[in-house]
Amino acid sequence: MADKPAKVMICRHSGVTRITHWLNVLAVSLLLMSGLQIFNAHPALYWGAASTFAEPWVSMKKVEVGGEPRGITTVGDLRFDTTGLFGWSGAEGAREQRGFPAWATIPSYRSLADGRRWHFFFAWLFVINGLVYWLWGLARGHIAKDLLPSRAQLRPGHILHEIVTHARLRFPKGEPARSYNVIQKLTYLLVIVVLLPLMVATGLSMSPGFNATLPGLIDLFGGRQSARTIHFLAATGIVLFVAVHLVLVVVSGFWNNMRSMITGRYAIEATGADGDRA
Incomplete structure (x- = not known):
């Protein structure tokens, strides 16, 4: 029987990336559940003002x-x-x-006031955590180096190849596993550059206090009810991203992925690259 390929350990995620990731897990989870409590005060969505x-x-x-x-x-x-x-x-x-049912909301009992308190507290944690990630990522070159796709990766043929490979649940091994592929990069950029900032901006536009400071923001989204709808749709997009993300974490190697996001160490097949042998 053929020997299993030797493994090497690489450092895949820095300490700042891991800490901000887990703080985001906490903040986004509680923002979602408290947001559903707020939504339950009037469970309907509209367009316009x-x-x-x-x-x-x-x-x-x-x-x-x-x-x-x-x-x-x-x-x-x-x-x-x-x-x-x-x-x-x-x-x-x-x-x-x-x-939404009681098990999906924080608090589980009906309370718009308490739902807002939970939501606003974790919104600040989310914003501060996001700023730390962005400032560190820009200063250290993490955003440009690890998340921006190269010209070669943006070729239609390459993107199509990666989509087909993902659909077949075939994941990179060896050297290619050291970095994100183009699907990962584009998806992460969509989330951190579009969906998350959109949630913050629409959330702020629904705040009466912020409206007094920057009244034009709510008009940018077409009125208060449109902002509320866009806020809900952005949250739905994040939920879908998380669901797909968790499935891929499991099918591509649950323990290896979890270890990399907890300790930073990720095992890949040895190809002569530097690293600590597993």
Whole structure:
């Protein structure tokens, strides 16, 4: 039987990257759950400056159907029965009218005020943590070196090849595993350059205090309700990113990936590169 390829340990993630990553995990998780608590105060979304209560483009509510309460979620012209999960949530016999279920929100009980307190506290942690990451990344060249794709990587043929390779769950080994591929780079840039800043900007635009300081920001997003909708959509995009990210962490080598994000050490197949033999 053939011997397994020798392994070497490389330093894949710096201490600052690892610390800010885990602080982001904490902050984003609690921002999401407290945000759902805030959303539950009025579980509907609109476009424009004002709420047109009769015409939400997304809503979660309890509706009587044949004399029986049902949770109905609407998205545009589509209607879904989401009883037990959205709109009319909870276990059979203990259901209540609320957008997202109690287990998905912080706090689990109904409290808009407490939801806002949790949200604002972790929003500051998120912003400060993000600034630390950006300033350190720019100063040390991490953003330019590790996250910006090269011209060769941006060739359509190369991108298509990486998409097909990812779809087949084939992951780089040896030297290519030392750095991010173009799909990873573009995805991370989308999140940290577009989605996360968009969440911060739309969140600030919904703050009455910030509106007094910079009133033009809310107009940039088309009004308060449009800002709220964009905030929700950006959060949804982050949830989808996290879901795909976790799946890929598991299928590409859970323990190796976790070790690299905790200790910085990542095992790759030896190809003559420098490193500590595993």
